[in-house]
Amino acid sequence: MGRKLCDRPLAMLRLPRNFGPCRTSEALMALSIPASGQWDGNDGKWSTVLLNIGSPAQQVRLLPGTSATSSTEVWAVLEEGCTLANPNMTECFYSRGNTFARNESSSWSTSRLANGGLFELLMISEAELGLEGNAYFGFDTMSFNTSSGDSVEMSDQLVAGIATNDFWLGFFPLSPIGMNFTDMDQSVPSLLASLVDQARIPSRSWAYSAGAYYQDPPAYVSLTLGGFDELKIGGRSLEVPFGADQSRDLVVWLNSITYDTYGSSALLTQGVYMFLDSLVPHLWLPPAVCQRFEQAFNLTWNNDTELYLLDETVHTALLEQNPTFTFSLSESEDQKDQITITIPYAAFDFNVSAPAVNNVSRYFPLKRAADDSQYILGRVFLQEASATQIIDIEPPASASNSTDEARTDEGPAKQLSPGAIAGVVLGGIVLLGIALMLFFWRQKRQNRGAQATTSEVIEDDAAHSMKRAGSENFLSELAVHEQAVHEAGCEFGAMPELQDWGEDVGRHELSAIGIIPEVEASPLCELPSDRSSSK
The missing domain is CATH 2.40.70.10 (Acid Proteases)
Incomplete structure (x- = not known):
């Protein structure tokens, strides 16, 4: 017996984590998100999901994003990803999963963000591969449908509008971690956290398989x-x-x-x-x-x-x-x-x-x-x-006296073994320690970030994309009227464990970007879905 998708066995990797508070709600069920039915991408045939952003709604096709640091918010390709980054490419808008025109959304807001919302994307592991990009961050309404036909509508959700060619499609975020902006007092919850807070799902857990175009019949995401x-x-x-x-x-x-x-x-x-x-x-x-x-x-x-x-x-x-x-x-x-x-x-x-x-x-x-x-x-x-x-x-x-089983849309959800729980607890403690040290390091270095104009940042982004494509063309800025934006003042390095905080240790340069995922301390809880009350 194996994990199956469209009658083909899949191996499953169970990846436990312990972010977020417990939520005890009545009959909360996991949400199954249907595939768009399209195969997208310029580097393969990838199955996508649909998300509506803005007012009136603009529908985009996105890939699920599993990166904890990079997939904290929705990434949507902006119109500039075609009009400026790829002006001579036919069918660019459709190829990139449909683009999002933030200026056409009456609910798009950047009032709480500095610099008109223009920041560099926060990437660590992806940056190690030479991938990079800038984004216009803002808050907007969004909605998506479930496999059961229900519509999930949300307001005031964080969106990163991208134009870089390093990521051809946008991403539906699966990170449970919130996002911090240096000019905001409170962290911005992730999409999963918002769904939990609004009692739409029982936990920040998720399950994902990319789908396979080559299967007969093709298996969607x-x-x-x-x-x-x-x-x-x-x-x-x-x-x-x-x-x-x-x-x-x-x-x-x-x-x-x-x-x-x-x-x-x-x-x-x-x-x-x-x-x-x-x-x-x-x-x-x-x-x-x-x-x-x-x-x-x-x-x-x-x-x-x-x-x-x-x-x-x-x-x-x-x-x-x-x-x-x-x-x-x-x-x-x-x-x-x-x-x-x-x-x-x-x-x-x-x-x-x-x-x-x-x-x-x-x-x-x-x-x-x-x-x-x-x-x-x-x-x-x-x-x-x-x-x-x-x-x-x-x-x-x-x-602990609750006896109700957690359930998904199609059956009871398994709980973790004691050994797995211990491992998760230790992982959460280490992450909290890293987050605290990074916070103090940010306070120490917050005035040392290099400044750059919007024109310089976007032109650097465009030049990087054009160089990869072998083009001699040079892309102008996304918007010349914006104010200065922080750019990274040093190369990001991942810290695999707690280390001696010496001067020679590689660190995250947080203040230069202006954003950092937040790690929240919270009690552990089981994967709840069908509790009637909290005792």
Whole structure:
């Protein structure tokens, strides 16, 4: 028995966390979000979900975003992502999941934000890959439909309007962490937190599988908010405690990668920790592993595009060979419990198009990682694996007498084992310690951020995108009338554990961006959904 999606077994990674307060509500159910029915993207065929933003509503197609630091708010592609960043591209607006025109929304507001809401996107793990961008942040109404036909409407939700080509589509945020702006007294709750606060879902848990275009019939994205579907969970699952590093929170140990060709050698033989991140489409693996892929499948690295582009000869050979790759995963390097996830070559058989390349080309979604900060299992991996993050666990003593089972839309939700609960508690304590130290460091450095005009920041963003596309064109600013905006004063570094706060330790430069995800201290609670009262 296995976790199934459209009659195909999936391995499930259970990723527990302990953010947020307990909520005891009557008959709260998890929400299943339907797919848009479209396959979007310029680097593959990705299944998206629908979100309506603004007044009147503007519908955009988004990818679920799992990054704890980067996916705290909705990312929507602005009109400028086409009119300025890609002015000569036909069908750009549709290709980017439909764009959002903030000036056409009567409910769009930036009154509480400095600089007209223009800030750099807060990214840590993604920035390690060279990805970057600016955004117009603002507050607006939004709504989405559930699989049961209900409409969920929300007001005053944070939106980041992007134009960078580093992220072709926008993202539906799955982070439970709030966002802090330096000029606001209170943190801005994440979308999941708002749904909990408004008693729409029982917890900040979620379950996500990316979908698979190559299946027959195609399998669309599966996204559940506030719980998970127990009927889709079988014996092939791996329970992983929440990691101590907030920027790389969803980490698993990758023991090996093999493929099924007779007489073949393993592609990865020495295990490494890998970060699961749906904001990134590719697999980022050590150079030695990439070299084994190159030798086994005649792949050639293109230095200009930084992609493994395939000519028809290589592509035909891969289709004929049709290898199946097996990923062996465990919680950590010293754990014997493992799961294996098999991925057919069809899951890697992608096309890439403008602006990443000048002409549509076939490619293999593998990237060379410079060091372990870049080891990532991206969205391509989640075509055959489902990630479930369980956040609110173990009720406080005052509610311990409750006997009602938590439920999702389709069945009772499982509770975590005591071992998993202990691991989550420790993870939450470490994160709170990091957040406090970062706060004091921000106070120390708040006056040292480099200033830049809106024109400079947006032109830097555009130049970066154009350089990747191989274009000589230069993009003008999004808006020349805005005031100055903070830009990053140093390179961001992830802190995997509490360290000696010496002068040589790499730190997050918080004040230069002006925003930081907040880590909230709160009692642990179980994944509630059907409690009648709090005792």
